[in-house]
Amino acid sequence: MTPSGTLPTESTNPMTATQPSSTAAPEGLRNPSGARPGPIEAVPVRHPGRWIAAVLVLVLGIGAIASILQNPNLDLPTVAEYLFKPLTINGVLITIWLTVASMIMGVFGGIVVAVMRLSANPVLSVAAMLFIWVFRGTPLLLQLIFWGFIGAFIPKIVIGIPFTSVEFWSFTTSDLIPATVAALLALGLNEMAYAAEIVRAGIQSVDHGQTEAAHSLGMSPAKTLRRVVLPQAMRVIIPPMGNETITMLKSTSLVAIVAGDDLMSNIREAYTQNYKIIPLLIVAAIWYLVLTSILSIPQMWLERRYGRGFTGARPTIGSRVSTFTQSIALPSRESRASKKESAS
């Protein structure tokens, strides 16, 4: 064998490399000289495909961004002007309020519907199923318009004894359910149906042994759910619920159809007057992106909170970047230097 000097493996002594196979098994596992072998020096696999893909995407991306920025219709001054206008800020606040209120309604209502759905009582279970069937099975836009025009369907709400003329209270529906309440009802009820299914999946993901253990300790069913099952279900519930919250934030823009006052409604109102459609849409897009980005912070915190006791580290973006750069990196200076040494 002639050492060419290109393969670092050849820098190791061929004698020690063949040693293990030549000696008896138990001793063969150990290096006869007693010294620990050095770290493996091998030529890393090259990934030319990764380089090509990275360059291609970078070129396309930079090109696209450059052409957008050079577009005279972009009208950045208008974007800057509207970004912090009271009209925009008020819209952002209403959007946040609608998102928070309808998510609270959705999550707590969803837990109730999920528990009903899992109940041994067939009436409760079927009622929950029907609720989910209706509110998950029809478009949110339809539900929004429906609640917006509920006054046309039920002009008066009467509290009295059914099938008699006895009335305790009666309200005009449009007084009781103004546009914002209608929007909230639509978003909240729709969210309840989705949240119920997410919560149900979470509850069912918890091993039945947990319930049995809690019961055997004398815990009541309600306490078992609250102390043992739900905290573990949360781990499964939170990631899709984070998705739901982001979807909800964006869905509030549909409210523009009935009520207005939210970010999208205000922006739409502005551009129907001044026709600066694209710059104003960019303003709205910036705010939606800011809000959805902020939302990922409490999600991360909640995931960590309910992930307690469950091991398994997830790769962060930072660690993924470093793995990627390592995988496409050229051999390091040290390994090249050591190769040169072995060659000489």
Next chain:
Amino acid sequence: MTATIPQSAPVAPVGERPMVDAVDVHKRFGNLEVLKGITMSVERGQVVCLLGPSGSGKSTFLRCINHLEQIDAGMIRVAGETVGYRERNGKLYELREREVAAQRRKVGMVFQRFNLFPHMTALENVIEAPTQVAGRSKADARAQGLRLLAQVGLAEKADTYPAQLSGGQQQRVAIARALAMEPEVMLFDEPTSALDPELVGDVLDVMRGLAESGMTMIVVTHEIGFAREVGDVAVFMDGGVVVEAGDPAQVLVDPREERTRAFLSKVL
């Protein structure tokens, strides 16, 4: 020594009632009858080991004692109280879930798969029921919890989550958790079957110590050695009936029944 005798009414001892008294217990799952009339009485302080092939109904019987399974016929009494029912004027009234929960406090249970609460540390697992169910103060429960963890040899693991404990350690925490409710009887459902062989010894040592302290124990196990050494009574079950019961030295060494002999020859 009161050996349990199947197919005959239990003879109540003169001094006190048996800790666990089962009379002609039947249980079916759909069309499958898993318990076909189990009669057994366990005295206070006794250690009873249930042995038998899988599917023989021993685990199901154990779960019936804790009302994790509802029996279809017969009667189980724990410390004189009918499991799952209240007797009044010669009539049986089914207990509410809350009342069943209260009844279970007298019975500790240890599961094959440990079933520790993964979102709580070892100590939190142990103090959960005392604080949440028995209404004890947190400081009080903590002191007791640390004492119990020390008793099972895991004092230094108090703040460790179950996922970071070995199977044997988890099972010992589970035993401490069950003991924290100060039960009158402890049920063990194959407590060492899910463990690596080298970890079985630690768990059995804890159980042995518990038996020596006078705890009434019913143990479903495949550990013949443990049953012979620690058990006061060995019960061999097969096909939903008690085949043979008595002194472990006799049942497990020189069984009368052919079925017991056949089982032991496979296990040993």
